[in-house]
Amino acid sequence: MNHSRPNSRQPIPSDAKLVFKGKLFNVYQWEQEQYDGTKKIFEKIKRPDTVYILPVTQDGRLLICRQTQPGSDTYYGFLGGRVEGDENIFVAAERELREEAGLIADTLELWKSYQFLPKLEWAIYIFIGKGLSQYERQLDSGEEIDIIDISLDELFDIVGKETFGDVEIALLLLRTLTNDAELLKFKKLIG
Numbered sequence: 001m002n003h004s005r006p007n008s009r010q011p012i013p014s015d016a017k018l019v020f021k022g023k024l025f026n027v028y029q030w031e032q033e034q035y036d037g038t039k040k041i042f043e044k045i046k047r048p049d050t051v052y053i054l055p056v057t058q059d060g061r062l063l064i065c066r067q068t069q070p071g072s073d074t075y076y077g078f079l080g081g082r083v084e085g086d087e088n089i090f091v092a093a094e095r096e097l098r099e100e101a102g103l104i105a106d107t108l109e110l111w112k113s114y115q116f117l118p119k120l121e122w123a124i125y126i127f128i129g130k131g132l133s134q135y136e137r138q139l140d141s142g143e144e145i146d147i148i149d150i151s152l153d154e155l156f157d158i159v160g161k162e163t164f165g166d167v168e169i170a171l172l173l174l175r176t177l178t179n180d181a182e183l184l185k186f187k188k189l190i191g
Contacts, residue, residue, distance in 0.1 A: 106131025
């Protein structure tokens with residue numbers, strides 16, 4: 001399956017210069033004309049895209065993780081991680097689900113894709129996984145992950161707390177919760 005990458009609200013222009021290349025983030029700069037005719041240097045960060053997966057059990061429970069990584073506090077969030085190189089987003093979601101949860105999903109349905117911040121080139125893809133079966137888990141050396149199962153109401157409660165680490169998902173879920181049509185679509189998707 002193919003899916004087009006969501007557009008940034010402020011794309012990096014083709015004449016932008018890479019001024020810093022890091023392990024996770026690259027920084028681009030370019031000259032931008034202002035409304036009064038003056039010019040200023042604009043800057044944008046770029047990072048690898050991310051896939052998130054919300055697995056749903058046969059009895060309708062949602063699986064999220066309680067995770068600790070070196071140097072960080074324990075937090076709750078969705079399963080997922082970076083898209084590697086030119087990896088297809090569906091392949092990346094399957095891989096992350098296997099590695100972090102030790103699960104394979106019969107179906108992975110893309111729920112949402114978007115770019116979270118205009119100053120950060122970073123596409124986010126959120127999948128709903130169903131028809132789960134066990135697989136060998138393969139955590140990265142810097143991950144300690146516990147899988148917990150919760151109800152939809154518990155999910156909406158958890159995302160509003162400081163301990164939910166995926167703020168880009170928390171905002172999307174808050175917007176879903178406050179939009180009756182979007183909430184109904186989400187409930188049908190996970191139902």
